[in-house]
Amino acid sequence: MERRPALLAALLAASLVVTTLAAPALVSARPAYEIPVADVDDGATLDTADGEEWTQAPSAGVPLSSSGAAVPGGDESTVDEVRVASARTDERLYLRVSWADPTRDTAAGDVRQFADAVAVQVPVNESARPPIAMGSTDNRVNVWYWNGLNVSQELLAGGPGTTTVLDDSDLESNATYRDGRWYVVLSRPLTDSSDDRTTFSTERDVDVAVAVWNGSSMERSGAKATSEWYYLALGPGPEGPPYETILWLVAGLGMVFTTLVTIEGIRRTRGE
Amino acid sequence: MSQTDDGTDVRLADGIDHQVAMVMDLNKCIGCQTCTIACKTNWTDGGGREYMYWNNVETKPGSGYPRDWEEMGGGWDEDGEERTPGELQDKEAYGRAWEFNHEQVMYEGSDEPLRPMEQPDWGPNFDEDEGAGEYPNSYYFYLPRICNHCTHPSCVEACPRSALYKREEDGIVLVDQDRCRGYRYCVEGCPYKKVYYNAMKKTSEKCIFCYPRIEGEGPEGEVLPPSCAEDCPPQLRLVGYLDDEEGPIHKLVNEHEVAVRLHPEYRTEPNVYYIPPFAPPQHSESGESIESERIPRNYLEELFGPDVHEALNTIERERAKVERGEESEVMELLTTTDTTDQYRLEVFD
Ligand code: SF4
Numbered sequence: 001m002e003r004r005p006a007l008l009a010a011l012l013a014a015s016l017v018v019t020t021l022a023a024p025a026l027v028s029a030r031p032a033y034e035i036p037v038a039d040v041d042d043g044a045t046l047d048t049a050d051g052e053e054w055t056q057a058p059s060a061g062v063p064l065s066s067s068g069a070a071v072p073g074g075d076e077s078t079v080d081e082v083r084v085a086s087a088r089t090d091e092r093l094y095l096r097v098s099w100a101d102p103t104r105d106t107a108a109g110d111v112r113q114f115a116d117a118v119a120v121q122v123p124v125n126e127s128a129r130p131p132i133a134m135g136s137t138d139n140r141v142n143v144w145y146w147n148g149l150n151v152s153q154e155l156l157a158g159g160p161g162t163t164t165v166l167d168d169s170d171l172e173s174n175a176t177y178r179d180g181r182w183y184v185v186l187s188r189p190l191t192d193s194s195d196d197r198t199t200f201s202t203e204r205d206v207d208v209a210v211a212v213w214n215g216s217s218m219e220r221s222g223a224k225a226t227s228e229w230y231y232l233a234l235g236p237g238p239e240g241p242p243y244e245t246i247l248w249l250v251a252g253l254g255m256v257f258t259t260l261v262t263i264e265g266i267r268r269t270r271g272e
Numbered sequence: 273m274s275q276t277d278d279g280t281d282v283r284l285a286d287g288i289d290h291q292v293a294m295v296m297d298l299n300k301c302i303g304c305q306t307c308t309i310a311c312k313t314n315w316t317d318g319g320g321r322e323y324m325y326w327n328n329v330e331t332k333p334g335s336g337y338p339r340d341w342e343e344m345g346g347g348w349d350e351d352g353e354e355r356t357p358g359e360l361q362d363k364e365a366y367g368r369a370w371e372f373n374h375e376q377v378m379y380e381g382s383d384e385p386l387r388p389m390e391q392p393d394w395g396p397n398f399d400e401d402e403g404a405g406e407y408p409n410s411y412y413f414y415l416p417r418i419c420n421h422c423t424h425p426s427c428v429e430a431c432p433r434s435a436l437y438k439r440e441e442d443g444i445v446l447v448d449q450d451r452c453r454g455y456r457y458c459v460e461g462c463p464y465k466k467v468y469y470n471a472m473k474k475t476s477e478k479c480i481f482c483y484p485r486i487e488g489e490g491p492e493g494e495v496l497p498p499s500c501a502e503d504c505p506p507q508l509r510l511v512g513y514l515d516d517e518e519g520p521i522h523k524l525v526n527e528h529e530v531a532v533r534l535h536p537e538y539r540t541e542p543n544v545y546y547i548p549p550f551a552p553p554q555h556s557e558s559g560e561s562i563e564s565e566r567i568p569r570n571y572l573e574e575l576f577g578p579d580v581h582e583a584l585n586t587i588e589r590e591r592a593k594v595e596r597g598e599e600s601e602v603m604e605l606l607t608t609t610d611t612t613d614q615y616r617l618e619v620f621d
């Protein structure tokens with residue numbers, strides 16, 4: 001009988017290790033609202049949506065809903081999810097946004113014709129989270145915009161209706177439409193000397209939000225599908241979040257302790 | 273709001289010092305389209321503007337330009353408070369800018385007549401002179417239209433970027449080309465369909481009331497009336513400020529109330545006014561004149577609202593006065609050939 005409690009304890013310890021490792025992955029791969037940013041040495045193939053290096057960047061599903069803006073159609077958007085992947089090199093930040101859109105709208109040649117479009121907004125001052133609807137006067141947003149006419153623009157906004165095009169932008173874009181999905185890559189140097197543009201430090205996470213317009217539903221301006229604030233995990237934190245591991249470890253240790261105490265109690269009762 | 277001496281109200285939009293305005297006498301329009309061409313060659317001569325007529329002349333009754341614009345909504349609700357969203361018409365409704373066989377006829381010696389390359393099926397004033405009514409009592413008249421530079425413009429309100437604005441100094445409504453991002457809410461929102469989308473520039477454009485001309489930006493530095501007015505052969509347009517108490521506009525609109533607004537029910541409060549059309553009375557089968565108006569009053573009321581009745585009655589009375597050899601200020605204003613009376617644009621300099 002001497003060996004059985006020891007065996008039990010060993011089994012418990014083993015299952016504890018397994019649980020600690022596996023359970024966080026089963027419960028959630030990463031915290032909600034996180035968009036992981038892959039650290040890539042050479043960004044040579046990140047420029048296009050099909051680039052080899054994108055296989056290293058996990059993507060996050062980001063739900064969208066109507067912006068509710070006070071324009072006709074402001075609550076009738078049609079796209080309800082985008083997938084966002086991100087990667088960075090030492091110099092550049094890349095975002096790849098993809099979404100299902102059965103109609104490829106790349107013209108605006110008729111009065112009734114509008115092009116598909118996507119925009120990503122980040123705070124100009126990344127230490128404070130701006131209002132989601134295009135920021136505010138004292139808390140502005142830097143917007144990266146692309147549309148189906150192959151126009152890409154870097155914009156500055158301080159509230160709805162204030163969007164202004166920033167000249168001399170280093171924003172680059174590339175888009176692919178395949179199997180009813182748009183894949184749009186937007187990239188820009190991490191740093192920018194202008195006060196109107198975000199400078200990305202790799203020391204901290206940066207808030208990000210996404211908007212998508214479906215041209216064939218005449219979406220434009222505030223008639224668009226928007227996300228909540230997410231964040232680009234640019235900061236130094238571990239890939240997997242530490243607190244979950246700690247919680248599981250504490251819980252497991254508690255279980256082992258309780259079991260051992262119980263076994264010891266039984267042994268004593270039996271007078272062993 | 274400003275009050276004039278005789279107590280008639282002149283409504284100016286908030287923050288607007290003066291309001292330019294135009295009165296067009298529909299009884300004089302011969303449908304020659306000189307105004308259309310004057311405007312086109314000045315402002316909309318190419319570059320994505322092929323289909324645009326900031327000034328157009330349509331035949332009424334008729335579908336107009338763009339086709340059926342009166343059924344597309346826009347403007348304000350009955351109380352003039354809530355905007356009613358309008359429709360965005362497609363380019364076909366304006367009529368295509370047809371390609372002609374100029375090359376073949378002029379340079380390649382073709383014997384074909386000069387004509388559009390494809391069979392046209394719609395265009396500005398395509399239903400010219402069709403009108404309505406049965407022979408011998410059919411009727412029609414021409415309706416020249418420009419942007420009305422409204423006092424309560426729904427195009428301005430519709431723009432989420434405030435790219436459209438009403439100029440403080442004269443109430444002219446303009447599109448800021450740098451702010452416009454081609455959303456076209458203004459095109460939807462204007463019930464008169466007087467904002468156009470330039471697919472080449474990706475911005476909206478509209479009638480500017482020839483502001484460089486009225487500002488004296490021309491070669492001689494002279495103040496000139498808008499081109500559509502100056503070039504009109506029968507000189508049916510009077511131009512001035514609504515709040516110029518000595519001017520013909522104020523007198524015709526506010527004092528005598530003979531100039532009325534087109535579709536006042538849209539509630540944008542247009543600043544282009546019309547002297548409603550008269551036509552000869554109806555004829556009987558045997559060709560005799562009968563005591564019945566040719567253009568049905570209810571049709572004119574549909575176009576110009578209930579005020580058209582009083583306007584027509586007043587003009588009729590004033591005409592009778594002149595026929596009796598009496599003086600009539602209304603008739604003098606409407607028949608003057610003195611351009612200093614027709615165009616009073618320097619009063620508020
Ligand atoms: S006519 Fe239309 S475009 Fe012109 S001011 Fe009025 S609402 Fe605006």
Ligand code: SF4
Nearest residue numbers: 301302304305307504
């Ligand atoms: S130029 Fe004068 S007469 Fe000719 S169509 Fe224009 S408004 Fe009518």
